[in-house]
Amino acid sequence: MQLPTVPTHQPRLKVFDRRQALAVHSAALEILEKFGVQMAHAGARDLLLANGARLYDEYWVRIPAHMAEAALRSAPRQILLYNQMGERAMALRDDHFYFGTGSDTTFTLDLESGQRRPCVLADTGRFARLVDALPNLSFAMSMSNPRDVPNMDFIYVQAFAEMVRNTNKPMVFIADRLEDMALIHQIACAVAGGEEALRRKPFLLNYSEAISPLRFPENVVDKLIFCARKEVPICLPSGSNAGGGAPITLAGAMALGIAENLAGLVIHQLTQPGAPFLFGPNVSALDMKSAVVSYGCPEWSLTQAALADMRDELYGLPIWSFAGATDAKTVDAQAGAEAMFSITTAMLSRCNLIHDVGYLEYGSTSSLEMVTLADELIGMARHFTAGIPVNPATLALDALERVKDAGAKGIFLTDDHTFDHFESALFLPDLLDRSRYDTWQAAGGPDLYRRSNDKVRRILAEHNPAPEKEAALLQQINQLLEAAR
Structure with missing residues (x-):
């Protein structure tokens, strides 16, 4: 009988269902439409107003839902x-x-x-x-x-x-x-x-x-627009931390943070449609x-x-x-x-x-x-x-047959199947200690911090990035730094 290969199920954590996601998204859109954002950057403010946003109370700009939805489609x-x-x-x-x-x-x-x-x-x-x-x-x-x-x-x-x-x-x-x-x-x-x-x-x-709640300083927006124009990937999370810059309830804090991210995304995509933007407060x-x-x-x-x-x-x-x-x-x-x-x-x-x-x-x-x-x-x-792969090789019936046929001397440790698969089948730690007590004691009984410290020292003493940067490039970088000073 030919054993089937079954696609591996990889464990996954989910918190929101679709209804909850829609509720938080709707709240974020309502924040943008009802409260808006404080936009200190004159150029970004004009850009928003030219595309359907509304100005009130000097620097505060209300952003309609259709602008946020368009930016989500564009990114x-x-x-x-x-x-x-x-x-x-x-x-x-x-x-x-x-x-x-x-x-x-x-x-x-x-x-x-x-x-x-x-x-x-x-x-x-x-x-x-x-x-x-x-x-x-x-x-x-x-x-x-x-x-x-x-x-x-x-x-x-x-x-x-x-x-x-x-x-x-x-x-x-x-x-x-x-x-x-x-x-x-x-x-x-x-x-x-x-x-x-x-x-x-x-x-x-x-x-x-951005600065929670709902504030976009001029220097922040300068960088956002620069990255959009140059197509340098950017993320613009805000500090919408529950109980500080945002409501104490996690749903409220998420709605506020997402609203702030959407406001940044709107400016970003109006500046350069399709420019790369990493989402998330x-x-x-x-x-x-x-x-x-x-x-x-x-x-x-x-x-x-x-x-x-x-x-x-x-x-x-x-x-x-x-x-x-x-x-x-x-x-x-x-x-x-x-x-x-x-x-x-x-x-x-x-x-x-x-x-x-x-x-x-x-x-x-x-x-x-x-x-x-x-x-x-x-x-x-x-x-x-990564889950557990299920296929003829991992079910290992051939290995079981060989060990069984070997009688009293049969052991999986010496079977070729173990040598062929142990590196992929098992997690093999470097720092986490699984040694026998006397082995650990003979090595000086190092705790996890000591083992980590030793590993860092070895890496810094031995490792250099490959390939090495060319001397001409490093000199060019130094010249740019000198000009900055």
């Missing part, structure tokens, strides 16, 4: 990101998911002392080089807000250049203002081989933010005791799973999300628990671009060890969410 259903060699690296769409680090931490845990200290520019390079080496991280962000740069007005430009020097993977970058954006774009064009080459094969995506929760926006709470994982449902039911656009972060101050049991919870739920809900891997202290502190640990946790969750 692409897929965003392709390439590595810096021009090779396709990330296809942001449907159920494809990719993990990477975060940005803008004020502090980091020192690799040598383990102590919390202010970030410096070299930390940006170390994180980028680590990401370049880790198999489960697809893109890099700066992971620091360095305090030692020569010109603080161009801190983001210098951080971007440091990432370019230390990784060839795609990058998500921050810019404070239009001047930052223009300089970063010049560096990116130099890396890609020209503006047209970068437009065809972008290796970068901009992260910017940040909807976490303001902790009622500490007044911090939590990175370890279940609410953020819940809202981004619901956002994935809205993508599938209504929008079709790839979405922005987070995982692998924690409110813990050190790499401890709380850090591991919160990171694994958000990693697994982000993967189960099939979010697309998943950032903030390696954050400690609600995004204030970064940790090389935490990034390395999270990389392994992502691998573990990836193994789980």
Whole structure:
């Protein structure tokens, strides 16, 4: 009898059904039509008014539903990101998911002392080089807000250049203002081989933010319009965190955040129809005791799973999300628990671009060890969410027959089937310890933090991005930085 090959069922988390998704979407459209947004940017305000929006109360603009619906139809259903060699690296769409680090931490845990200290520019390079080496991280962000740069007005430009020097993977970058954006774009064009080459094969995506509730500062809109015109992929989440910038109820916070995203999308698509836009607000929760926006709470994982449902039911656009972060101050049991919870739920809900891997202290502190640990946790969750393949090879009846025929000496450990399949069938950890007690004790009894620290040290000592950047390119980048200073 020929055993059939059955398509693998991959576990999936759903939070919203279609009726709930439509209710939240309708509420978001009502927010735009009834309350509107505060639009400080005169050019964007005129653009909105020329296309059907209505002005009231000086800078406030009401946006009718048909403009939001048209922008949703105009935006692409897929965003392709390439590595810096021009090779396709990330296809942001449907159920494809990719993990990477975060940005803008004020502090980091020192690799040598383990102590919390202010970030410096070299930390940006170390994180980028680590990401370049880790198999489960697809893109890099700066992971620091360095305090030692020569010109603080161009801190983001210098951080971007440091990432370019230390990784060839795609990058998500921050810019404070239009001047930052223009300089970063010049560096990116130099890396890609020209503006047209970068437009065809972008290796970068901009992260910017509106201000909840419903405020769009001029510098934010400047960057949005620049990215639309240059077709640089962008995401524009707002801080619609429950109890802070948004209502305490998650449905209300999501409706507000989606309304803000839709307003940004309308401006973006009116500027350049079809330009790539990554959808999704940040909807976490303001902790009622500490007044911090939590990175370890279940609410953020819940809202981004619901956002994935809205993508599938209504929008079709790839979405922005987070995982692998924690409110813990050190790499401890709380850090591991919160990171694994958000990693697994982000993967189960099939979010697309998943950032903030390696954050400690609600995004204030970064940790090389935490990034390395999270990389392994992502691998573990990836193994789980892949499901169980069912086919003649995995049902292994031939192997069972051989072991049975071998009699008392029969054992699956020595059968060829085990050697042929163990690497694909099993999750094989590197950091998570499964050794026998005496083996662990003989190695000095290292805990998970120590093992993670050792792995980071090895990678930073041995790994260099391949291929290396050409000297002429690095010199060109240095000349652009000198001009910025």
